[in-house]
Amino acid sequence: MPTITVSALITDGERLLLARRPGEPHWALPGGLLLPADETVEEALARELRERLGVEVGEPLFLDTLYERRAQEVVVHNVFAVAAPGIEQAVAQGGGELEYAWAPLAEIERLPLVPWLAPALPALLQGEPAPAPDLTGVPFAVVPPVEAGVEPGTVVIVTGPAGAGKTTVARELCRRFERAAHIAVDMLRHMVVSGYASPLPGQADAEEARRQGELARRNAAALARNFAGAGFHAVIDDVLERREELDEYLAALAGCTVACVTLLPTVEALHARDAGRPPEQRMGDRALALHRTIAANGETRGLRLDTSGWTPEQTVDVILERLPEALVAVGWQA
Incomplete structure (x- = not known):
């Protein structure tokens, strides 16, 4: 962390x-x-x-x-x-x-x-945001949500701390679209059979875990680009701790329309959800640490939702109603 x-x-x-x-x-x-x-x-x-x-x-x-x-x-x-x-x-x-x-x-x-x-x-x-990372030449544009619609081929990134319900919400969101694919970044990380570096603190070399995290995001973006190019919505579920990680996605998805939704229930709700899991699946302090990191990372792009008390279906209802607000980049046309 x-x-x-x-x-x-x-x-x-x-x-x-x-x-x-x-x-x-x-x-x-x-x-x-x-x-x-x-x-x-x-x-x-x-x-x-x-x-x-x-x-x-x-x-x-x-x-x-x-x-x-x-x-x-x-x-x-x-x-x-x-x-x-x-x-x-x-x-x-x-x-x-x-x-x-x-x-x-x-x-x-x-x-x-x-x-x-x-x-x-x-x-x-001057009271202005600090300069963003240099993405010169990357053909995407950040736009006010009211100026853009959500068309087939949109990439939706669903993020939040462990236990926030990203995977369940991402799959339910896919079911609401006529054509959609779910891309679980955790599954992409586990495609590494030999030499896997866990992102959990203290379980692997930190630099190697970081490199594998970047590789997983590039692979997720490549899959999403292929699905989007074929007219599918692509829903990525991933834990984005830092704003730089969203920047990586935007650079890799240049030319695509991208929305980002952060699920951030309260600490109490997150703890209750984690306690309801089977013991071997509980995240414990890791989930709370991720919540603190994401809540404090200063990210203002996209749509951030307090999903405490909502079912996955209710969460998806709100996401679909407010999806234009979640847009962080619109497709570029040559």
């Missing part, structure tokens, strides 16, 4: 508050880790600023989620704009194990910032 952090962008209009550990060469934004006791990333942010600086923050404004790939993991940084009354005095008094500094905005580009923050900061200071 990726490490999840929260960061506060605090500015007085002329200066930006930065933080670093003593001896570190690079500056970052104030913040810290999302802990198991934190219900939400907003709660984690408030706790970090309260514990480190003794200040209470107002309602944070979500800006973007940035990704940092390290040797053995991916770190997910959630960035919020924050108003923090009393921050000047708190910084002057010191913040314990971290050192803080106010940096003039005019000098930001010359400061040694952590690599994941430096290229994104100008856009964040």
Whole structure:
């Protein structure tokens, strides 16, 4: 599972508050880790600023989620704009194990910032999403849902944490279309007979598991493209933990119309569903960890549904009614 952090962008209009550990060469934004006791990333942010600086923050404004790939993991940084009354005095008094500094905005580009923050900061200071991955030459276009219809050959990605009901919903959704194929990415991963690397933490080399995950997504996209080209709806069910994984699908499905639906029942509902499974099929903490990761990944594209209390049939009813809202890319015509 990726490490999840929260960061506060605090500015007085002329200066930006930065933080670093003593001896570190690079500056970052104030913040810290999302802990198991934190219900939400907003709660984690408030706790970090309260514990480190003794200040209470107002309602944070979500800006973007940035990704940092390290040797053995991916770190997910959630960035919020924050108003923090009393921050000047708190910084002057010191913040314990971290050192803080106010940096003039005019000098930001010359400061040694952590690599994941430096290229994104100008856009964040403007209150805009950070630059998306470079997909130059990829022939797809993101469109407002109201401008597009859902035609035969659409690829629908159904995602969510383990236990959210993705497979059941994906198969039921297929049954509602005249022609549709279900592509289960977990089955594609298990096509590897020798050398299989489980995505479960600690069960395989993390880098090899990541490579096999990317391979499974490419294979799923290739199957979906073939089905879509033959006039079938293709319904992919997969666990997308990071926004980059949806970007991978969009690049591999260039030329196709793509919708994405995230099933995100409450933690309580997810726990109850998991408890109702046979013991050997229960996901336990893994399902809850995935829920936390997906809930905090900052993804705003597509349709995100709280399916607590819904049957699979009711979930599919809502998906079909709102499918145009789920569109994340429309087909490109030469």
